[in-house]
Amino acid sequence: MNGWKLHENALSLPVVDKWFKACKELMEDANEEKLPRIFIVAVLAFAKVAGASTWTRKQPKGESDSSSGNGDEKHVATARGLLSTALESCSKIADGETLKKRVQDTMELYDPKYEKTTPEELAAIRSAMVSGPQGMATNSGHRYNCVNGHPFAVGDCGMPMEEARCPEYGERIGGSRHRPVDGVTRAEEFVGGRLPELI
Secondary structure (H helix, E strand, C coil): CCCCCCCCCHHHCHHHHHHHHHHHHHHHHHHHCCCHHHHHHHHHHHHHHHHHHHHHCCCCCCCCCCCCHHHHHHHHHHHHHHHHHHHHHHCCCCCCHHHHHHHHHHHHCCCCCCCCCCHHHHHHHHHHHHCCCCCCCCCCCCEEECCCCCEEECCCCCCCCCEEECCCCCCEEEEECCEECCCCEECHHHHHHCCCCCC
16 A cells, blocks of 8 residues: 555645634633643644645745635634744643643744755755766756745756746746746856855
């Protein structure tokens, strides 16, 4: 058995909206009945599903998808606020440290994850790109950045002939007919085989 794969539209089905509504009702009931553990666990579930809904959606930023785009962002904003409230609720219960750690870990899932590339990492990338039987020439100019500054490479002639998605945020990368898509720029830090100068 090969396992199962979540269908790309599974998290944009109407039943998910009903689940979010039911989860909010559970949180409200837990607050009214002064059951902070149930409230916190419901918040964690809400935040994880909201995050999964956003992160698995194939629609990149800037393109409209009326069925899920606005709802996803609304759920994420709600989740962020609820996580802050849940963090405060952890102090109201005995032995709340375990739940507090889970809430903090979930909050970190919503933080940006991009880190600057070090000179050593750039050297390793360049070395990997030029090594092997199909490596690219160091001065070929095959390196580009997506609209968010994430680097990627184009093989063969070095000019984009097909489109793909940046694995970080899903923005369009590549291009067609030797022309990059809007927002793609040459990665000047790689041009001429030199490393970028860092201050």
